Every structure is written in C-alpha cells, then in structure tokens.
Amino acid sequence: MEVNNITLIKYKKCCGCEACAGACPLSLIEMKHDDAGFLYPQIIKIEECVNCGLCLKKCPVSKDNIPSKLNQRRKELFFWVKDRDELLSSSSGGLATHLYRKSLEGGVYIVGVQYTDDFMGAQYILTNDAKNMERFKGSKYIQACKNDIYNQVKKMLNSGSEVLFIGLPCEVAAMKLFSDSEKLYTCELVCHGPTSSKVLSRYISHLEERQKATVVSYTSRFKNPHWKPLNSRIIYDNGITRTQIFADTELGKAFQMVKRYSCYHCEYKNGVTAADLTIGDFHAANSQRGDYNPDGVSICLVNTQRGQKISQSLADDDVVTGVADHVAAMANRALVESLPKLPGRERFIRIMKQNGLDVACKDVIVVTVLKYRRYPHRARSRIRRILRRIRATR
Ligand SMILES: Cc1cc2nc3c(=O)[nH]c(=O)nc-3n(C[C@H](O)[C@H](O)[C@H](O)COP(=O)(O)OP(=O)(O)OC[C@H]3O[C@@H](n4cnc5c(N)ncnc54)[C@H](O)[C@@H]3O)c2cc1C
Structure with a gap:
C-alpha cells in the first residue's frame, strides 16, 4: 500500500503542532520527545495504519496546506490599554487580553495558553471563564501542550458557539485546518520560535x-x-x-x-498566514509619532475581512490605538523571516x-x-x- 501518513513529513519540517495526533481516527499517533525536548509524531503499531491520509490533511506544514502569501500590504495598528495594572501585567500592549475580554462579553469562548500549576510547562485551554484570561497574560517562551485543543474547539463550533483562538502561527494554521467555520476568529502571535x-x-x-x-x-x-x-x-x-x-x-x-528545526525555516512568515489578525510587540513605536508608551505597545496586522471587522471593534474609551503606517516590519524581524540556527x-x-x-x-x-x-x-x-x-x- 502506498504510504500516505505523517511519516512523509520530514523531522526538520515538523512544527510539533500535534494536529496529526488529533486527526488520526484510530488514535495511532503519539507525540514523543526528541533530545531537545520537542515533540514529534510517532505512529505506534504502524501495521494498523490504514494510510487514510487524514493526518497529512491537517498538517500545516504539508505543502498542500500552506496558504498563499497575502498579495497586498496589511493595515497596521498600534495599541495599548489605558488601565496601567492591566498593561503592566500583559506582554506588550495587552491587545490579546483586550480581545479576550471583548469576546467573553459577547458570549464568545476563548482559547489561550497558560503555565501549568508547577510552571514546568504550558498548555492550551478553551474556556469562557474570565479567571483563565488572567493566566493567559504574558508570553510563555515554550511550545505549549495542545490537550487535543483542535477537536475541543471544533466540537464547540459545531454546537453553535463562537470561539476566539489565539496562538502561534503554525498552531493557528492547524486550527483552521480542523475547522473553517465562520464562528472561528483567529489571531496569531508574531513568533521567532519557542524553546521546549x-x-x-x-x-x-x-x-x-x-x-x-x-x-x-x-x-x-x-x-x-x-x-x-x-x-x-x-x-x-x-x-x-x-x-x-x-x-x-x-x-x-x-x-x-x-529552537525546533522547523522554526529556522518557518513557513508562516512575511504575509503567509492563516490568521485573521497578527499581533506582536511594536518595536518601532516612537514617542515623536505619538505611538509610544514605555509600559508596552502592541502591533496588530489585519489579514482578512473578518480581521478588519474585529479590528474595528477594538477602539473604545479604555484603549489607545491608531494606524501605525507600515513601520512594524522594519523593527520586527520575526514578522518577515526566520531567525537562523x-x-x-x-x-x-x-x-x-x-x-x-x-x-x-x-x-x-x-x-x-x-x-x-x-x-x-x-x-x-x-x-x-x-x-x-x-x-x-x-
Ligand atoms: C514563543 C513566542 C515568541 C514570540 N516572539 C515574538 C517576536 O519575535 N516578536 C514580537 O513582536 N512578538 C513576539 N511574540 C509575541 C509577544 O511576546 C506578545 O505575546 C504579543 O505582543 C502579545 O502581547 P499582548 O500584550 O497583547 O499579550 P497578553 O495580553 O499578555 O496575552 C498573551 C497572549 O499570548 C498567548 N501565549 C502566551 N504564550 C504562548 C505560547 N507559548 N503559545 C501560544 N500562545 C501563547 C496567550 O494565550 C495570550 O493570548 C512571541 C510570543 C511567543 C509566545
């Protein structure tokens, strides 16, 4: 039988998103650590694999699944929340938390990453409880455990709920391969690769x-x-x-x-994205232009029509935001290219x-x-x- 499974994805390409493990209808794929501690799929009982190819269909680095590069310049917004405590407890300008807060107010479920209780790892969580939102704040510079998040979200969407998914670019792309529902809102973080x-x-x-x-x-x-x-x-x-x-x-x-080998040749750079919005640190913020705050500024790039709608709902009395005028990429190398090994x-x-x-x-x-x-x-x-x-x- 012709091989049609995740073993066709080379070790150096695999981004460790765990989508293949969630996609296998026979639960034959387990994620195993390499020497650096990164997870890679392994088909246990390979003789039972029926080569249905579902694992490959959900793989965001499989050639057929990589989105085409956006063919126009994206709108860029700078952003920070006015509440100083909120701003100081977030990574940059508190944009992700603001998106979560608005979503919860509108009855939308949220997905984010929090440290485990012992701080030895991090994991994706789907929730509608604002308490989790507090734990989502701040960047965890490690690759988070997925906890079958893609199937959890898909189930929630199928039941009629709306979900906001914020994660790393390859993980957002995996999520989109599980569900292209109109009720799914996605936001990727600018990423230069987590450690394990x-x-x-x-x-x-x-x-x-x-x-x-x-x-x-x-x-x-x-x-x-x-x-x-x-x-x-x-x-x-x-x-x-x-x-x-x-x-x-x-x-x-x-x-x-x-970092993972795949991060040195990341497919999701320079306008190749599956997400509605891209957010990161606004390193190009400048006090003379009036878009600088020493306590943190986020950048938000609008990738889709839906992203445009979300971005229009961002502005309110609690935040400072405006057009950043295409300067983010100049100071944010991770937006444009992978960092070398x-x-x-x-x-x-x-x-x-x-x-x-x-x-x-x-x-x-x-x-x-x-x-x-x-x-x-x-x-x-x-x-x-x-x-x-x-x-x-x-
Ligand atoms: C591994 C990694 C590398 C990054 N590299 C860059 C970079 O090179 N340049 C840049 O501009 N920005 C980078 N960022 C993004 C930046 O650090 C901030 O997360 C971003 O600016 C959002 O800030 P905020 O104040 O809006 O987020 P907050 O309101 O503080 O919320 C943090 C958000 O990040 C999510 N998150 C935290 N850790 C993870 C994780 N491990 N995996 C998935 N989601 C996570 C949370 O769920 C939440 O949505 C990186 C983030 C990570 C996790």
Missing part, C-alpha cells in the same frame, strides 16, 4: 533545588519598571522574589539556542542532557571566548551580531 517545555522544566527544577523552595509564580515578561528590556520574575513559596534580565537567565540563553545548538543540547542546563549555559560562554580569543576582530563582530540578534528578538 523540557528546557523550562529543567530550569524551574534547578532554581527550586538552588533555592530549596518551590516556585509559586514565574513570568518572563515582567515590566521592571517598564516594557524593555525583558525581565523575568520568580517568586518562591518562602517569600523570596528574584528579578533578572531575561536574556541573562539560563532560560533566556536556552531560548536563543534551542545559532552555532553550537547540538553541543548545547548534548551538554544540557548530560550535565544540566546550567553547565550548558556556562559552556556556551567558555567556547565562544576560547574560539575567538586569538581573533579579537572576529570576536568583536560576532558579539555585535549576537547582540543585534538578541535586540531584534526583544
């Missing part, structure tokens, strides 16, 4: 061992006191609170170093697996210093390049 939840769990475990206490709160988008630079804040059950520049933490370093990724993963995340982070610094010690000029330009890359991702 295994990296986060190693980080949290290590912190807890060092501190001899349990982490009761963690965020990598703590505004201290302002939006930039990105800060992480950890609160332990013994009352101790630690705040640090995110890029200087072990998780921040691993976030730069350890950093040299040393495999070595980092090997050391992390054998000796722990802290040793892998120290090794990166030692290797870089030793390698470039004799070549100060090359070292300087390499350091400059790394700094540019880190700045571009903030």
Whole structure:
C-alpha cells in the first residue's frame, strides 16, 4: 500500500503542532520527545495504519496546506490599554487580553495558553471563564501542550458557539485546518520560535533545588519598571522574589539556542498566514509619532475581512490605538523571516542532557571566548551580531 501518513513529513519540517495526533481516527499517533525536548509524531503499531491520509490533511506544514502569501500590504495598528495594572501585567500592549475580554462579553469562548500549576510547562485551554484570561497574560517562551485543543474547539463550533483562538502561527494554521467555520476568529502571535517545555522544566527544577523552595509564580515578561528590556520574575513559596534580565537567565540563553528545526525555516512568515489578525510587540513605536508608551505597545496586522471587522471593534474609551503606517516590519524581524540556527545548538543540547542546563549555559560562554580569543576582530563582530540578534528578538 502506498504510504500516505505523517511519516512523509520530514523531522526538520515538523512544527510539533500535534494536529496529526488529533486527526488520526484510530488514535495511532503519539507525540514523543526528541533530545531537545520537542515533540514529534510517532505512529505506534504502524501495521494498523490504514494510510487514510487524514493526518497529512491537517498538517500545516504539508505543502498542500500552506496558504498563499497575502498579495497586498496589511493595515497596521498600534495599541495599548489605558488601565496601567492591566498593561503592566500583559506582554506588550495587552491587545490579546483586550480581545479576550471583548469576546467573553459577547458570549464568545476563548482559547489561550497558560503555565501549568508547577510552571514546568504550558498548555492550551478553551474556556469562557474570565479567571483563565488572567493566566493567559504574558508570553510563555515554550511550545505549549495542545490537550487535543483542535477537536475541543471544533466540537464547540459545531454546537453553535463562537470561539476566539489565539496562538502561534503554525498552531493557528492547524486550527483552521480542523475547522473553517465562520464562528472561528483567529489571531496569531508574531513568533521567532519557542524553546521546549523540557528546557523550562529543567530550569524551574534547578532554581527550586538552588533555592530549596518551590516556585509559586514565574513570568518572563515582567515590566521592571517598564516594557524593555525583558525581565523575568520568580517568586518562591518562602517569600523570596528574584528579578533578572531575561536574556541573562539560563532560560533566556536556552531560548536563543534551542529552537525546533522547523522554526529556522518557518513557513508562516512575511504575509503567509492563516490568521485573521497578527499581533506582536511594536518595536518601532516612537514617542515623536505619538505611538509610544514605555509600559508596552502592541502591533496588530489585519489579514482578512473578518480581521478588519474585529479590528474595528477594538477602539473604545479604555484603549489607545491608531494606524501605525507600515513601520512594524522594519523593527520586527520575526514578522518577515526566520531567525537562523545559532552555532553550537547540538553541543548545547548534548551538554544540557548530560550535565544540566546550567553547565550548558556556562559552556556556551567558555567556547565562544576560547574560539575567538586569538581573533579579537572576529570576536568583536560576532558579539555585535549576537547582540543585534538578541535586540531584534526583544
Ligand atoms: C514563543 C513566542 C515568541 C514570540 N516572539 C515574538 C517576536 O519575535 N516578536 C514580537 O513582536 N512578538 C513576539 N511574540 C509575541 C509577544 O511576546 C506578545 O505575546 C504579543 O505582543 C502579545 O502581547 P499582548 O500584550 O497583547 O499579550 P497578553 O495580553 O499578555 O496575552 C498573551 C497572549 O499570548 C498567548 N501565549 C502566551 N504564550 C504562548 C505560547 N507559548 N503559545 C501560544 N500562545 C501563547 C496567550 O494565550 C495570550 O493570548 C512571541 C510570543 C511567543 C509566545
């Protein structure tokens, strides 16, 4: 029999969206971790696979499922919420939370990502409870567990409810392949690739061992006191609170170093999108133009007619918004292209697996210093390049 299943998608292409696992009518697909902790599909009992091809039909990186590039410039809006507490507790301008709030008021169900209670992972949740919305706030820089979210949403849509789905671009594309219902509203985040939840769990475990206490709160988008630079804040059950520049933490370093292979060649860039809206940080915000707020500004790109309708409903007395005039892409590289794989990724993963995340982070610094010690000029330009890359991702 001709093979017609998810094994046709190469390891380096798979984005780990878990759609194939949710699509298999015989539940033969399980997601298994690779050495870096990313999930990949594996057909258990391959002899029972009937090659129906449903897994491929729901795969957002399968050639036939990638949407064509938008052929016109998108409308761009800047945005922030006026309530300062709300703004400070969100990632950038609080646009996602504002969309959730409006949706819940209109009886629409919402989908977002929250940390697990032990902060060792993150997961997608479908809800109509505003309490969950609070936990959706803030970017979790790891790939979230899907919890069969696509089938859950499809069921909800089939029962006549409306749903707002906010997620990473490939995950939104997977959702759209499960249901193209008029009642589904989608919003993707600008994304330069998450790291794996295994990296986060190693980080949290290590912190807890060092501190001899349990982490009761963690965020990598703590505004201290302002939006930039990105800060992480950890609160332990013994009352101790630690705040640090995110890029200087072990998780921040691993976030730069350890991404999925598919993220280095992401299909969903530069106007290739399945979502109604694209939202991210408005790095191009400028006080002279009047679109800057030190506490955070979101950018919103309008991709579809439905996105246009949603964007028209954004403005109210509680928010500041306006046209951003096509400047977002200039300062937001992740909108346009994938970030390149950093040299040393495999070595980092090997050391992390054998000796722990802290040793892998120290090794990166030692290797870089030793390698470039004799070549100060090359070292300087390499350091400059790394700094540019880190700045571009903030
Ligand atoms: C892995 C990752 C990489 C990103 N890279 C960039 C980038 O390079 N450039 C850029 O401009 N913006 C990037 N963002 C988006 C940015 O960090 C903010 O999420 C975005 O600006 C929305 O801010 P907000 O204030 O509107 O969100 P908030 O109101 O704080 O809400 C946060 C939203 O993000 C969702 N979310 C959080 N973590 C995840 C996750 N792991 N998977 C799926 N959904 C999640 C929540 O469900 C919620 O909808 C990235 C986000 C993530 C998760």
